[in-house]
Structure formats: C-alpha cells, structure tokens
Amino acid sequence: MYSFILRRLMIAIPTILILVVFSFVLMYAAPGGPFNSERPLPPEVMANIEAKYGLDQPFLMQIFNYVWGVVTQFDFGPSFQYTSRTVNDVIAQGFPVTLTYGFWSAVVALVFGVTLGVAAAIRHNTWLDYLAVGISIGAQALPNFVMAPILVLIFTLWLGLLPGGGWNGGQWQYVVMPVIALSTSYMASIARITRSSMLEVMNSNFIRTAQAKGLPMHRVILHHALKPALLPVISYLGPAFVGMITGSVVVDVFFSTGGIGQFFVNSAFNRDYAVIMGITILVGVLTILLNLLVDILYAWIDPKIRY
Amino acid sequence: MTLKATLRASTAAALIAMGGAALADGHATHPVTGATLATEQVFTYRVLDEHSSLDPGVVEDVSGSEIVRDLFEGLMNDDADGNLIPGVATGYTVSDDKLTYTFTLRDNAKWSNGEPVTAGDFVYAWRRAASPELASPYAWYMSLMAVEGVDAVIAGEAPLDSLGVSAPDDHTLVVQLSTPLPYFVQMTTHATTFPVPQAVIEEFGDAWTQPDHIVSNGAYVLSEHVPQERSVRVRNDMYWNNDATIIEEVVALVINDENQALTRYLAGELDRTEVPAGQYPRLSEEYPDEALSFPRLCNYYYTFNLREDGPEAFKDVRVRQALALAVDRDVIVDNVLAGGQSAAYTFTPAATADFTVPSVEMAAMTQDERNARAVELLAEAGYGADNPLAFEMLYNTSDAHRSIAVAMSQMWKQTLGVEATLANQEWQTFLEARGNGDFELARGAWCGDYNEASTFLDLLQSGSGYNDAKYDNAEVDELLMGARTAEEPQINYTRIEEIIAEEMPVIPVYHYAGVYMLNDALMNWPVDNVQQNWYSRDLYKVAE
Numbered sequence: 001m002y003s004f005i006l007r008r009l010m011i012a013i014p015t016i017l018i019l020v021v022f023s024f025v026l027m028y029a030a031p032g033g034p035f036n037s038e039r040p041l042p043p044e045v046m047a048n049i050e051a052k053y054g055l056d057q058p059f060l061m062q063i064f065n066y067v068w069g070v071v072t073q074f075d076f077g078p079s080f081q082y083t084s085r086t087v088n089d090v091i092a093q094g095f096p097v098t099l100t101y102g103f104w105s106a107v108v109a110l111v112f113g114v115t116l117g118v119a120a121a122i123r124h125n126t127w128l129d130y131l132a133v134g135i136s137i138g139a140q141a142l143p144n145f146v147m148a149p150i151l152v153l154i155f156t157l158w159l160g161l162l163p164g165g166g167w168n169g170g171q172w173q174y175v176v177m178p179v180i181a182l183s184t185s186y187m188a189s190i191a192r193i194t195r196s197s198m199l200e201v202m203n204s205n206f207i208r209t210a211q212a213k214g215l216p217m218h219r220v221i222l223h224h225a226l227k228p229a230l231l232p233v234i235s236y237l238g239p240a241f242v243g244m245i246t247g248s249v250v251v252d253v254f255f256s257t258g259g260i261g262q263f264f265v266n267s268a269f270n271r272d273y274a275v276i277m278g279i280t281i282l283v284g285v286l287t288i289l290l291n292l293l294v295d296i297l298y299a300w301i302d303p304k305i306r307y
Numbered sequence: 308m309t310l311k312a313t314l315r316a317s318t319a320a321a322l323i324a325m326g327g328a329a330l331a332d333g334h335a336t337h338p339v340t341g342a343t344l345a346t347e348q349v350f351t352y353r354v355l356d357e358h359s360s361l362d363p364g365v366v367e368d369v370s371g372s373e374i375v376r377d378l379f380e381g382l383m384n385d386d387a388d389g390n391l392i393p394g395v396a397t398g399y400t401v402s403d404d405k406l407t408y409t410f411t412l413r414d415n416a417k418w419s420n421g422e423p424v425t426a427g428d429f430v431y432a433w434r435r436a437a438s439p440e441l442a443s444p445y446a447w448y449m450s451l452m453a454v455e456g457v458d459a460v461i462a463g464e465a466p467l468d469s470l471g472v473s474a475p476d477d478h479t480l481v482v483q484l485s486t487p488l489p490y491f492v493q494m495t496t497h498a499t500t501f502p503v504p505q506a507v508i509e510e511f512g513d514a515w516t517q518p519d520h521i522v523s524n525g526a527y528v529l530s531e532h533v534p535q536e537r538s539v540r541v542r543n544d545m546y547w548n549n550d551a552t553i554i555e556e557v558v559a560l561v562i563n564d565e566n567q568a569l570t571r572y573l574a575g576e577l578d579r580t581e582v583p584a585g586q587y588p589r590l591s592e593e594y595p596d597e598a599l600s601f602p603r604l605c606n607y608y609y610t611f612n613l614r615e616d617g618p619e620a621f622k623d624v625r626v627r628q629a630l631a632l633a634v635d636r637d638v639i640v641d642n643v644l645a646g647g648q649s650a651a652y653t654f655t656p657a658a659t660a661d662f663t664v665p666s667v668e669m670a671a672m673t674q675d676e677r678n679a680r681a682v683e684l685l686a687e688a689g690y691g692a693d694n695p696l697a698f699e700m701l702y703n704t705s706d707a708h709r710s711i712a713v714a715m716s717q718m719w720k721q722t723l724g725v726e727a728t729l730a731n732q733e734w735q736t737f738l739e740a741r742g743n744g745d746f747e748l749a750r751g752a753w754c755g756d757y758n759e760a761s762t763f764l765d766l767l768q769s770g771s772g773y774n775d776a777k778y779d780n781a782e783v784d785e786l787l788m789g790a791r792t793a794e795e796p797q798i799n800y801t802r803i804e805e806i807i808a809e810e811m812p813v814i815p816v817y818h819y820a821g822v823y824m825l826n827d828a829l830m831n832w833p834v835d836n837v838q839q840n841w842y843s844r845d846l847y848k849v850a851e
Contacts, residue, residue, distance in 0.1 A: 042447050051442070156574045256560065258533050258534060
C-alpha cells in the first residue's frame with residue numbers, strides 16, 4: 001500500500017511537468033499577449049515591460065526559469081495583469097473562497113444525492129422513485145447559469161432575504177446561493193449513480209442472504225448494501241470535488257465571489273500567463289491528489305481491491 | 308511670462324468654508340443646496356472588472372483611475388462641468404514660448420501619514436512613470452504630454468534626471484515641454500501625473516498600494532481590498548480640504564455581469580450601475596428619476612484597411628463613401644442601442660470641448676437620399692449584381708457589437724446588394740489582428756484622453772500607432788501639427804473633419820452615451836463632465 005502511494009506520487013512529478021510544458025506551449029500559441037491593448041504600446045515601452053517580466057528571453061529559457069522558481073522557491077511569479085500582486089497572492093486570496101463554497105457544495109451534493117438515490121432504489125418503481133428520478137433529472141437539466149439568476153430573482157429581488165452577490169469574508173448569507181447553484185447538478189448525478197448502483201447491489205446474492213437471515217431492512221442497507229453501492233459514487237466524487245473547490249466560473253462571475261474560477265477565466269482572456277500557469281498547476285495537483293485519495297478509499301471499501 | 312490662472316479659487320474656497328461650518332455644527336444639511344443629508348453617507352457602485360492597479364504611475368483602466376482619483380490628487384482637478392479647478396496646484400503660469408509651465412503648489416497639502424506634499428513628490432512621480440525600471444504601460448502618456456527628454460528616458464538612453472521637470476523649491480514645480488501643447492494643463496488631471504510617496508514605495512516595492520501600506524494625498528484612503536470582489540475607501544483626515552467631504556465611505560463592487568449588477572441595483576445593494584444595451588427605454592419609463600443618459604467623449608466606428616495589401620475595393624473612395632452612406636445610424640442608435648447615443652457623421656463627438664461639429668454633407672441628407680447616392684456611387688465604382696462587392700467585417704466578441712454588425716450588414720445587403728460576412732474574435736486576438744492589418748473592415752472605438760478634438764483626430768495621423776486604417780494624408784498631418792500652435796485650432800479640426808467626410812477612411816457610426824442607473828438620493832453626479840472624471844468628495848446623499 002505504501003509503495004503504491006509512493007509510486008503514484010513519483011508518477012505525479014512527470015505528469016505535472018508535462019502539464020506545465022503543455023500549458024506553456026498552448027498559452028504562447030494563442031494570439032495576442034498580456035500587454036496588448038486598444039492602444040498599441042510604443043516599442044520602447046513594450047521592450048521595458050518584456051524585460052521586466054522576462055518575456056524577452058528565449059522560450060525554453062522562460063519555461064526553465066518558471067519551473068525553477070516554482071520548484072526552488074515556490075514562487076509562481078508576478079501577475080502581469082494585476083501589477084501589485086503575485087500569483088501566490090492571487091491564489092491565497094481566491095482559493096479559500098472557492099474552497100469554502102466548494103466544500104459545502106460537496107457536502108450538500110453528497111448528503112442529498114445519496115439520500116435521494118438510496119430512497120429511490122429501495123422504493124423502486126414507486127412514487128418515491130419517480131419523484132427522486134424526476135428531481136434529479138430536473139436538477140441536471142437546469143444548468144447553473146440558469147439556476148443562478150433564478151435564485152437571485154427569488155431570494156434577492158422578491159423575498160429580499162439574501163444579498164445578490166459578493167462574499168464579504170464568507171458570511172453565511174453570501175454562501176447560500178453559490179452552494180445551491182453549484183451543488184444542484186452534482187447532487188443530481190450522485191443521486192442517479194447511487195440509485196442505479198444501489199439497485200444492482202440490492203439484487204446481489206449477499207443481500208438476498210442477509211435478508212433471508214431476517215436482518216431488519218435498515219441494517220441490510222446501512223451495513224451491507226451502502227458501502228459497495230458507493231464505490232461508483234466515490235470514483236465520481238474525486239474529480240467532481242476538484243471541480244467544486246477550484247470554483248465554478250459561472251458561480252464566481254455571477255455571484256462576484258472573488259473566487260479562483262473567475263481569476264482563471266479572466267487570466268486566460270487577459271493572457272496573464274503567470275496566473276494561468278499557477279491555477280493550472282493548482283488544479284492539476286489537486287486532481288492528482290484526490291484521484292489518489294479515491295484509489296485509497298477504494299481499497300478500504302472493497303476488500304477485493306488490493307494494490 | 309503671462310499669468311494664466313488663479314481659477315476661480317476664491318469661489319471654491321468660499322463654498323468649502325461653508326461646507327466645513329455646516330458639518331462641524333452637526334447640522335446635517337448641504338452647505339450649498341441646504342438639502343437634508345442622509346445619516347449614512349456611503350456610496351456603493353459597480354465596477355465591471357477588477358482594477359489593474361492602484362499605482363498612479365501604472366494604472367491604465369477606467370475603474371482603476373476612478374479609485375486613484377479619489378485616493379490621490381494631482382496638480383489640477385475637473386469640476387462638475389469638466390473645467391479645470393485647482394488641485395494640489397493653486398495656479399500656474401506659462402512662458403511666452405508656451406514651453407515652460409510653472410505651477411505653484413498649495414502649502415497645506417498633506418499625505419495621509421501627515422507629511423507635506425511637495426514639488427519633489429511630483430518630480431519623483433513623473434520620473435518614475437517614465438522610467439524603464441517601472442515599465443509602466445502608461446509611460447506613453449508622459450510622451451504624449453511632450454515633457455522634454457521623455458522619449459530618451461523611456462528608451463533608457465538618458466538618465467531620469469534629464470526629464471524636463473524640476474522643483475526649484477517645495478512649492479514650485481517647473482515643467483519644460485519639447486513642443487507647445489495647448490491642452491497640456493488639462494492632461495494633469497490624469498492619474499499618470501499624480502504624486503506618489505517615494506519613501507513608501509522604496510520600503511514596500513510593488514506591494515506599496517496594498518491597504519496596509521498605501522499612503523495617499525487625496526480625499527480618501529484605501530481601507531480594504533479583496534481582489535475581484537470589493538475595494539473600500541474611507542475619508543482621509545489629512546486631506547487639505549477634508550472638511551468639505553461629505554461621503555464617508557466609498558465601496559466599489561466587482562460585478563462582471565451587467566444584468567446581475569442591475570438586479571442588485573434594483574434590490575438596493577448599489578447606488579450606481581450601468582444600463583445593459585437596449586434596456587434604457589424600459590428602465591427610464593419605470594424609474595424616471597434613476598435612469599440617466601448623457602453624452603460621453605467616445606466614438607464608435609468601422610475602419611477600412613487601406614494598406615497596400617488591403618482589399619482593392621476599399622482603395623476606391625466611391626466604395627468607402629457608398630458604404631458609409633448606406634448605414635442608417637438612426638436605426639442603430641434608436642433601435643439597437645436605445646440608450647441615448649447619438650448618430651455620428653463626424654469622427655470627433657459633438658461633446659468635445661471647443662469643438663463645433665462641422666456641417667458635412669452626409670449629415671444634412673435624409674436616409675433615402677443617402678441610400679440613393681450610395682447606389683449611384685457603388686455602380687460608378689463598378690460593383691453591382693454582376694460584380695457584387697463582398698468583404699468581411701471584424702469585431703471583438705460581444706452581444707452589442709454583434710447586433711450592430713448584423714444591422715449594418717443587413718443595411719448594406721438591402722440597399723447595395725453588398726455581401727458583408729461577420730467575423731468575431733476574442734479581444735486579445737482581435738487586437739493582434741487589427742494591429743497587424745489582418746482584416747478588411749474592423750470595428751474601432753476611442754475615448755478621449757483629454758477633452759480636445761486632437762485626441763480623436765490624432766488617430767488619423769499617418770504616423771500614429773493607433774491608425775489601424777493606415778490612412779495617409781499629408782494635409783491632415785500638416786493640419787494636426789499646425790493645430791498644436793494655432794490660436795484657433797478649431798479651424799484646422801473643421802478642415803480635417805471635412806477631409807475625412809470626403810475620403811471616408813473610417814465609417815463613424817455613433818457617439819457614446821453614459822447610461823446609468825443612479826440612486827436618486829445620490830446628488831451632484833457630474834453628468835456634464837463628458838470624460839466622467841468624477842470625485843467621490845463632490846457627491847453627497849440626501850435623506851429620503
């Protein structure tokens with residue numbers, strides 16, 4: 001097990017390097033640059049700026065310097081767009097925001113999704129099943145860019161209960177709507193995955209045995225069926241969790257949370273190379289780590305899986 | 308030397324003294340209007356995007372400049388009508404050859420840490436703005452101001468102290484220009500020319516503008532900044548005219564989506580927001596006291612590519628004329644934009660100071676006459692049913708730009724049988740393509756850097772880096788040069804507009820309007836300041 005974890009972490013290093021190089025190349029291949037503007041800069045001004053940010057150096061040198069800075073000093077460089085801040089500042093400010101509402105979204109999606117899925121499976125083909133399926137299909141069909149304005153319309157404009165956006169240090173009133181908007185479609189997916197996998201498990205022999213022994217239903221479900229039924233949910237949850245905590249562009253932009261998703265998109269539009277790289281690496285590392293965590297959880301839940 | 312300006316300082320001082328008295332007594336009434344003031348004086352407004360910087364020498368965007376104008380104060384300020392009033396300078400004199408400006412600085416101006424603001428702070432700031440080390444994207448502004456020696460300093464070929472700005476004593480600032488510039492003093496209301504605190508910058512480097520470090524000399528200081536979410540500024544007790552300030556706190560909220568911003572405005576979270584395109588008629592009916600539209604100093608146009616390797620068709624002036632004539636601008640401003648914008652037949656907006664729109668022929672015609680003339684011209688140029696004109700029109704991705712492009716291409720198709728294909732590109736890609744001449748017909752827009760016609764007409768000067776058409780007319784160049792020293796530059800500008808109307812290197816489409824929702828309790832918004840150089844310290848809220 002430990003050697004498995006170690007091996008996976010070793011593989012992560014070249015994976016991230018490939019990610020860095022690939023992103024770098026794509027980024028530079030995009031037309032335009034961070035300092036293009038409506039008003040083209042005089043060549044001498046442009047030369048000064050390029051010298052300041054090291055953009056006048058050969059391409060390979062730039063990649064090398066960048067990687068060197070990250071590895072040796074954990075320095076992701078200065079933001080080209082927001083001159084008084086470094087990429088580390090940008091991430092330090094934006095990531096806690098998305099982590100907060102992303103974490104709560106994951107909790108909400110998991111709790112409601114699994115409950116809904118289990119309820120639907122054990123009351124298969126009853127009104128409860130149809131209701132649960134209906135809710136999850138409805139929730140999945142409602143994209144968050146439709147969901148967000150509807151929430152604002154109801155809770156802000158009509159009821160006047162919640163502020164229409166902002167973050168304000170993460171007070172709960174400001175977190176509610178981003179969490180609902182972000183968790184809904186994840187919840188729907190989790191409900192559907194749980195339902196179908198639960199149905200499969202409930203029809204397997206060991207459950208039939210448990211029922212034949214005369215165990216009460218809640219015991220069969222909680223102690224025997226739920227754990228194996230959650231395996232597909234867990235493999236879904238790894239990448240989904242990364243998606244949630246690194247922020248949704250729609251949620252960030254719509255609710256003006258100041259989260260990292262907004263920085264990511266804006267930096268791509270502004271060709272803010274350093275910020276694009278910083279966030280790409282962050283998302284990459286989180287994806288690798290959470291996938292590793294999923295694999296470990298797998299082994300813990302399913303005794304058939306051994307590394 | 309001729310004494311030029313004391314600038315109505317006495318009136319201003321009187322008003323200020325009254326303001327101080329009224330507030331000090333705790334009478335919550337406005338010193339001039341007598342209106343009862345609201346107890347909470349907080350102004351909250353929406354900004355489209357996070358500001359690029361709060362460093363006066365570096366800031367390049369509108370939302371950043373708005374904040375910087377509150378935090379710092381330069382030599383001169385704008386009043387509500389866009390006229391110059393004293394800032395840190397109480398007045399100035401200009402030499403007979405119009406090359407030397409001597410500013411007298413007030414002796415009570417202070418930084419927020421209590422240190423006096425001196426002429427040396429300006430010298431430091433100007434040298435810094437031009438320095439290769441700072442590498443400011445706005446270094447070109449110093450060059451536009453024609454400060455002596457600036458280009459060599461920017462290029463790193465001359466030391467910083469060779470820049471034509473000096474401080475003979477703490478309260479005198481002398482600026483040497485390399486060429487006379489009638490609008491030079493106007494340019495000192497811009498952030499790039501504001502003083503900066505040397506000691507603080509040297510201590511904290513790039514991080515000096517963060518709320519914990521920043522020291523500023525304007526009516527407000529920065530108290531909080533959460534990037535991409537909000538920035539908050541509160542009144543500066545050290546400001547020389549602090550007694551006249553009424554708004555206590557100013558909050559700028561970053562809201563990317565303008566419809567979401569409007570919703571939050573309607574929910575009472577904001578005092579000001581922009582009106583999304585097309586929604587002004589509805590809002591002005593529902594909220595007549597809050598929906599505002601007023602002229603802005605910006606134009607919107609399409610530029611032909613007139614380079615050697617550009618489209619052959621556009622080299623024929625009759626084709627350019629025909630296309631310009633066949634655009635029904637009234638439909639665009641009244642039906643597509645519907646926000647009080649005005650149809651443009653000249654490049655320079657009518658709102659520009661000291662500029663009278665010359666009577667160009669096209670403006671006087673009806674649209675039917677224009678269309679008839681356009682059909683004739685295009686036929687003369689050899690295009691018609693058997694040889695249809697086709698080209699691509701390029702704009703940057705945006706709903707409003709697309710609507711306008713669709714409308715224009717339909718007008719051309721219906722009137723002239725012209726096939727205009729629409730192409731849109733994301734902003735950075737668009738800038739690259741347009742700058743490299745990789746287009747046939749491209750969208751352009753310009754907001755004046757200062758309130759004078761040359762800020763627009765310079766775009767058509769043959770050597771200008773912003774002349775995307777690569778339009779080259781020796782007479783225009785000469786007239787522009789002459790306008791710099793002319794007693795009445797208006798004559799030159801009129802002639803240039805006539806030449807543009809004849810040769811049509813660009814198609815002016817409309818001139819901008821500022822279209823806002825503004826809380827009706829917020830008073831004194833400078834709607835007549837076409838550059839929208841507003842200062843929070845001029846605003847106040849009345850009790851509802």
